[in-house]
């Protein structure tokens with residue numbers, strides 16, 4: 001791993017028609033920190049918002065010259081809780097994106113929203129600013145489960161928020177759900193999913209609960225206040241979910257994502273296809289002109305670093321991206337593994353011919369023994385020029401992914 005802050009700004013110098021680019025904009029503020037959440041998100045930081053938005057607008061301006069040859073096909077506001085952003089601040093950010101980048105007219109503009117605070121006025125304002133897709137953190141339609149997760153909303157609030165979003169003109173809604181909860185049951189999960197299906201979202205993301213280290217939930221489990229989630233129950237719920245959503249007309253297109261025809265998340269497809277994206281804001285990650293890098297996590301340090309980058313440019317006419325905390329230029333073996341692992345997350349799997357065109361080697365040459373092993377175990381299958389996870393492989397995908405990772409470099413010899 002090499003650090004990137006001293007490196008010159010990576011620049012897209014590709015020839016020919018404009019390559020596609022996704023933009024990710026991180027809003028790290030939340031009204032309360034949920035017990036299971038290990039995202040780069042913070043409560044009680046409202047005082048930083050007046051400095052954060054100008055910093056984000058400045059970062060957009062800092063990066064834009066490097067991406068002149070790209071066309072932005074998706075913009076994604078993630079968090080944190082981007083729906084807490086005032087309409088004034090959101091207008092400043094969306095205006096900067098449109099003025100600085102070449103944004104496709106049909107680009108997908110997604111914003112992550114918390115049902116708790118959504119009002120009709122705010123929804124209409126965001127829609128008027130061009131947000132055309134909302135991703136709402138619903139998680140459960142049972143009050144006690146929402147309480148377990150420290151979510152602030154109620155099931156009734158979810159229905160109100162979705163109804164208000166429809167009235168404000170949103171025709172593309174994703175709802176996030178969590179199954180495999182602590183003390184969950186198949187009946188309770190089925191009831192949540194049926195209630196959510198009645199809201200007719202275009203897209204559903206369903207994730208099994210993971211107890212992430214250093215979260216409040218983790219400490220409650222560690223201290224014996226709560227049992228661990230049951231992985232067998234989660235697997236059974238996942239299998240039922242696949243059947244139920246197929247019968248309801250949703251395409252299962254990624255391990256944890258389902259969409260009505262034509263409603264797949266364009267932005268997340270960029271990640272899964274190992275295509276370029278620029279992340280801006282505290283802790284945001286990027287994959288741009290062959291480099292992977294990430295900004296500093298802490299919002300106050302991010303603001304200071306952006307201000308320092310701007311001042312340096314003003315004084316010297318050029319400068320470094322001081323907000324970048326670290327990065328690397330992955331070697332070819334890592335790029336091939338990333339492409340294979342991310343591609344296998346998609347139900348369509350990896351296009352073998354496209355892989356060979358991209359890297360000059362076949363999947364077989366790169367991953368032969370691992371592929372043969374998992375074909376024999378029935379975790380992957382090969383058909384019509386593609387390699388993809390089987391039904392069983394969807395439940396055990398990590399076993400496949402680990403096997404595709406490149407071997408770590410040998411330790412350098414020591415003098416003993």
Ligand code: SF4
Nearest residue numbers: 030033034037041080
């Ligand atoms: S609202 Fe979302 S980002 Fe914020 S603490 Fe809860 S789960 Fe994390």
